[in-house]
Amino acid sequence: MTADLISALWPVMGATVAGGLIGLEREWRGRAAGFRTHILVSLASALLMQAAMTQGGWAFEALPDENIVTDPTRMAHGVLTGIGFLCAGVIFRTGFSIHGLTTAASLWITSAIGILFGVGLYGLGVLGTVTTVLILIGLRLVSARLPGQTVIDAEVCWARGDVATEARVEAALATVDSHARPDRIELGEAGAVSTRSWRMKAGGDHDLKTLAASLSGMEGVLAYRLDPRDD
Incomplete structure (x- = not known):
């Protein structure tokens, strides 16, 4: 049990830091889904994928003479589908304008990054985190220097x-x-x-x-x- 917890430490820490970095930009922008929301989304995705990766340790009894075949990708599909409902909650309409699309997209990619950390793809998770932060912050600074429209x-x-x-x-x-x-x-x-x-x-x-x-x-x-x- 202790070894399992230690092995899960890096995915949990990586997902928490990644969600915090992305959420910090949304918090700074004053959006409804900010620092804590992004951390929780990323952490939940990582934890669920860790659970799916270790289905052999689940407390259930298989039927006699029956093999259990695990498929963690099914958990990933479920997580990304479920996060869509949360993303829909931050999109709102004011008059004829639609707001919150960028925040919804950041939540969705934060969940995807949490999944990457959960399955142990740390390099890809770090790359996704850095790229997302650059898009949210760097491109905002670039657009601020362009003629305002x-x-x-x-x-x-x-x-x-x-x-x-x-x-x-x-x-x-x-x-x-x-x-x-x-x-x-x-x-x-x-x-x-x-x-x-x-x-x-x-x-x-x-x-x-x-x-x-x-x-x-x-x-x-x-x-x-x-x-x-x-x-």
Whole structure:
């Protein structure tokens, strides 16, 4: 028993450190699934794979004259399928924007890395951890140096049939993104209010504030919502 625990020490430690490194970036970004969640996902994956690798020590009795054939890959399939439900929990929708996809992907790959440590593929687990951290942190730093482009879902409401306000709204959006793409048209408030949405790109916080100020002071605009996307 002691030898088994000692042999399981490296997979457990490796999975814990890997999950912590990946989760630290998500924690720093203020995401719902952060440091502890990623550690637990990686650790659970490693422990389950360790259990699958040592099925010979399970407390069950085989039928007489029957051979038990173990297949640890079935456990890996089950772990990765089950983690999909947890990943779905961090993806949410705000208006027409989908958030949490990067966090869901980081949870999924953290589980995969935990599986690698669990089956003893330490080199591949370390490589996966380093690569994932570089993608999450390094590419974020690279994108920060690129010209800022924020994808925005814009939704504006005005009185039904107010063509003049609709034209002013489209002109205001064009000052930020001349290729703003219409996304949805809706009639609400018992047919009294028209609501339209656009998907567009802005140059950053300044463009967003400028557009908000323009819509706030625009006659005929009843309500608006500017929803920047950020994973």
